[in-house]
Amino acid sequence: AAAELGPYRHYMQKEIFEQPRAVSDTLQDIESITPELFGDEAFGIFKSIDRILILACGTSYYAGLTARYWIESIAGIPVNVEIASEYRYRDSVPDPRSLVVTISQSGETADTLAALKHARKLGMENTLTICNVATSDMVRECRLAYITRAGAEIGVASTKAFTTQLAGLFLLSLALADVRGRLTPEQEAKHLKALRHLPSAISAVLALEPQIMAWADRFATKENALFLGRGLHYPIALEGALKLKEISYIHAEAYPAGELKHGPLALVTEHMPVVTIAPNDELLEKLKSNMQEVHARGGELYVFADADTRISGGDGIHVIRMPEHYGRLSPLLHTIPLQLLAYHTACVRGTDVDKPRNLAKSVTVE
Numbered sequence: 322a323a324a325e326l327g328p329y330r331h332y333m334q335k336e337i338f339e340q341p342r343a344v345s346d347t348l349q350d351i352e353s354i355t356p357e358l359f360g361d362e363a364f365g366i367f368k369s370i371d372r373i374l375i376l377a378c379g380t381s382y383y384a385g386l387t388a389r390y391w392i393e394s395i396a397g398i399p400v401n402v403e404i405a406s407e408y409r410y411r412d413s414v415p416d417p418r419s420l421v422v423t424i425s426q427s428g429e430t431a432d433t434l435a436a437l438k439h440a441r442k443l444g445m446e447n448t449l450t451i452c453n454v455a456t457s458d459m460v461r462e463c464r465l466a467y468i469t470r471a472g473a474e475i476g477v478a479s480t481k482a483f484t485t486q487l488a489g490l491f492l493l494s495l496a497l498a499d500v501r502g503r504l505t506p507e508q509e510a511k512h513l514k515a516l517r518h519l520p521s522a523i524s525a526v527l528a529l530e531p532q533i534m535a536w537a538d539r540f541a542t543k544e545n546a547l548f549l550g551r552g553l554h555y556p557i558a559l560e561g562a563l564k565l566k567e568i569s570y571i572h573a574e575a576y577p578a579g580e581l582k583h584g585p586l587a588l589v590t591e592h593m594p595v596v597t598i599a600p601n602d603e604l605l606e607k608l609k610s611n612m613q614e615v616h617a618r619g620g621e622l623y624v625f626a627d628a629d630t631r632i633s634g635g636d637g638i639h640v641i642r643m644p645e646h647y648g649r650l651s652p653l654l655h656t657i658p659l660q661l662l663a664y665h666t667a668c669v670r671g672t673d674v675d676k677p678r679n680l681a682k683s684v685t686v687e
């Protein structure tokens with residue numbers, strides 16, 4: 322195993338650092354956005370649907386939540402995202418004109434497979450999966466598929482599978498937009514350029530590791546943490562909190578920053594680190610006032626701020642500077658430092674990073 326790990330201490334760290342390669346392989350050498358990227362029948366299916374139902378578990382569910390923002394804004398199609406184990410057991414109102422999208426690293430998660438079958442039984446025959454294992458049951462069971470090329474993921478806490486799912490889901494948003502005549506050649510060229518540049522943009526973020534390690538030393542002494550994001554980055558806050566709890570066993574929760582005043586502000590004291598995702602998007606000013614709400618109550622802010630946000634460090638506010646804002650693909654960049662923060666915090670605490678207690682890599686029984 323030592324040879325396989327190379328310079329890394331754990332598979333999780335190795336897999337975090339593989340992300341430029343994993344994303345690049347997943348995007349292959351896509352030269353244009355076409356529905357056929359998802360299968361031969363994709364054009365007809367994409368034309369015939371008028372809503373989307375995304376089903377997944379765990380980290381894959383958070384990829385689905387991110388995709389909702391993309392699909393609704395880029396393709397203009399209404400999206401519902403559900404946790405597979407909830408969907409399969411509740412009464413829902415099926416719409417045969419739905420595209421059912423499952424997201425799964427392993428392609429063998431029992432709840433996600435059962436949710437897919439449940440949807441089909443309700444009459445929804447248009448199925449697509451974003452999956453990392455081409456030979457899995459999930460891929461066999463769906464009419465359309467996009468195979469992510471993360472490669473084998475060994476660490477129980479998902480990292481490179483997540484970013485490659487996001488890449489696949491962004492392509493799906495563009496392909497759906499294209500079929501609906503919502504993607505001009507100029508927009509297509511702009512998106513393709515941003516996608517091609519992603520691996521090097523991810524590498525630039527990975528270079529922040531030493532700064533994040535310094536934060537991890539402080540996090541390791543805490544028992545609680547709050548993660549804040551807004552819009553597209555709210556699911557990234559959820560994923561950041563999940564990573565921290567899974568491997569460092571620190572209780573963490575994520576909130577959309579605008580919801581702070583409806584509860585979590587009551588938890589804020591100088592003992593509560595508040596990790597804030599601060600992209601330079603249209604919600605920046607709103608986010609800054611949310612940060613002020615935390616600061617005024619003595620909360621300790623740890624902010625991942627895009628270069629041009631004019632957020633600076635000071636008393637009770639620590640800042641790690643991210644590169645320039647990366648537009649709609651920004652979630653792929655902002656998730657990386659949160660993976661590193663969870664990873665290094667767990668290392669300081671001495672937990673079993675690649676095999677956290679009570680968790681399994683894929684949950685093939687209910």
Ligand code: G6P
Nearest residue numbers: 378379380381425426427430479
């Ligand atoms: C387990 C893993 C998670 C993963 C989830 C869903 O809980 O520990 O990392 O996100 O299963 O797995 P899937 O293979 O369906 O993406």
